[in-house]
Amino acid sequence: MSQGARLPNPPEAGVLNALRFTRSPLRFLEGIQSRYPDAAEVAIPGGPSIVVVTEPELCHEAMARIDDFARVPASGAAALIAENGLVQTEGSLWERQRETITPGFGSGPLETYVDGVGRQAARLRSQWDEAVESGAPERDLHRDMTTVTVRAASEALFGTDIGADGAARMHSLARRAGQEFEIGPTTITPEWLPIPPSERAETLAAGLREMGEEIIAEKTADREEGAPPEDMLDFLLLAQSGAEWPENHIRDQVVSFLIAGHETTALGTTYTQSLLSWHPDIRAKVRAEAQAVIGDDEPGYEHATQLRYTGQVFTEALRLYPPAWGVFRRAEGDQPLGEYAIDDGSIVIMPQWSVHRDPRFFENPNQFDPSRWDDRTPGEKGPYFAFASGPHACIGKGFAVNGARVALATLTKDFDLAVPEDGLSDLLVTPTLRPRAGVEATLTRAE
Numbered sequence: 479m480s481q482g483a484r485l486p487n488p489p490e491a492g493v494l495n496a497l498r499f500t501r502s503p504l505r506f507l508e509g510i511q512s513r514y515p516d517a518a519e520v521a522i523p524g525g526p527s528i529v530v531v532t533e534p535e536l537c538h539e540a541m542a543r544i545d546d547f548a549r550v551p552a553s554g555a556a557a558l559i560a561e562n563g564l565v566q567t568e569g570s571l572w573e574r575q576r577e578t579i580t581p582g583f584g585s586g587p588l589e590t591y592v593d594g595v596g597r598q599a600a601r602l603r604s605q606w607d608e609a610v611e612s613g614a615p616e617r618d619l620h621r622d623m624t625t626v627t628v629r630a631a632s633e634a635l636f637g638t639d640i641g642a643d644g645a646a647r648m649h650s651l652a653r654r655a656g657q658e659f660e661i662g663p664t665t666i667t668p669e670w671l672p673i674p675p676s677e678r679a680e681t682l683a684a685g686l687r688e689m690g691e692e693i694i695a696e697k698t699a700d701r702e703e704g705a706p707p708e709d710m711l712d713f714l715l716l717a718q719s720g721a722e723w724p725e726n727h728i729r730d731q732v733v734s735f736l737i738a739g740h741e742t743t744a745l746g747t748t749y750t751q752s753l754l755s756w757h758p759d760i761r762a763k764v765r766a767e768a769q770a771v772i773g774d775d776e777p778g779y780e781h782a783t784q785l786r787y788t789g790q791v792f793t794e795a796l797r798l799y800p801p802a803w804g805v806f807r808r809a810e811g812d813q814p815l816g817e818y819a820i821d822d823g824s825i826v827i828m829p830q831w832s833v834h835r836d837p838r839f840f841e842n843p844n845q846f847d848p849s850r851w852d853d854r855t856p857g858e859k860g861p862y863f864a865f866a867s868g869p870h871a872c873i874g875k876g877f878a879v880n881g882a883r884v885a886l887a888t889l890t891k892d893f894d895l896a897v898p899e900d901g902l903s904d905l906l907v908t909p910t911l912r913p914r915a916g917v918e919a920t921l922t923r924a925e
């Protein structure tokens with residue numbers, strides 16, 4: 479056992495707390511956050527303890543120490559989808575993968591992505607205009623945002639636009655994945671009592687793997703021999719020759735980034751537009767900025783950095799509704815964390831959801847207030863970490879932030895959306911925070 483103070487324990491029995499966590503994870507974390515200033519340990523009968531870290535400096539320390547606090551290995555259905563993708567691997571394999579794909583997230587692919595978001599958002603704007611004109615203004619906002627972002631991401635990362643049908647297929651698979659991976663009683667099942675993936679999970683994983691294989695096949699068929707690499711998949715294919723990689727390594731990377739490459743922006747822009755619906759004064763400021771910066775131009779990368787206020791709005795939306803609601807790690811051996819002792823094998827949760835809503839760190843924390851970022855930098859290692867921190871921080875943060883600015887400005891410039899007040903009341907707590915059944919929105923043209 480490592481040296482240090484023992485973590486406080488919530489007073490209820492471990493099994494009761496474990497069940498509370500699985501039944502209402504966000505509410506449980508809020509309760510821990512309000513009662514324990516640094517961290518607390520929840521004992522799980524027959525399995526590793528859950529350590530909830532509630533103090534930002536300790537969160538960043540754990541995320542920085544990737545050898546001591548490693549990512550939780552994929553198991554069950556998750557391992558079927560992309561076991562060797564960058565978001566799952568560790569150690570030397572992760573280092574090689576990261577080095578290989580980092581150029582695929584450089585300035586060139588970033589510009590391609592944001593320009594792609596601009597084109598897709600402009601296409602959606604035309605579809606919205608037709609919907610209003612035809613008297614059918616009701617939309618699933620999350621589906622629309624997925625279409626915009628996954629098509630732009632596939633073009634920038636893999637050199638191919640998967641098209642409207644591919645985007646619809648991806649949205650369907652992602653929704654089913656959300657239902658499959660929702661936190662529940664099996665989440666805390668001891669490792670010695672493994673639960674095999676369901677037939678539904680195996681079918682879902684097969685569908686995602688198939689999409690990845692189709693993208694690779696299209697790329698290899700179209701790519702000219704000796705052509706310089708231009709996107710992430712190019713760099714992966716180039717590195718594949720003459721090196722030893724795990725089986726299906728490239729496919730797993732494609733599937734990982736097909737999901738991760740669009741999801742934060744799709745969810746974040748969905749939540750942002752919902753919040754703008756409920757705060758028309760803030761929406762008016764976003765619209766004014768969009769008219770001044772974009773005007774009648776085709777939206778794209780050149781506008782992203784100028785959309786400063788829109789960026790603050792997106793940051794504030796991710797504070798309240800972080801798509802990645804918690805960072806999960808596992809203690810590799812007994813470890814100190816600050817003044818505390820963390821036992822070997824403990825599952826460490828650093829919950830953005832509750833840290834972002836703590837009044838110690840944010841005044842009026844439940845209020846949607848983009849002005850709080852006037853003199854505050856979201857990149858600081860403080861209580862805001864929507865994209866995590868440390869070596870395993872989100873590699874696509876620049877894609878997400880800049881793409882979101884352009885998408886939000888493009889659509890808000892011309893349309894008002896009306897989202898019901900309870901439109902975000904039923905969210906699935908999976909590895910990401912997802913609308914259970916979409917987000918209904920009614921369109922009207924902006925005056």
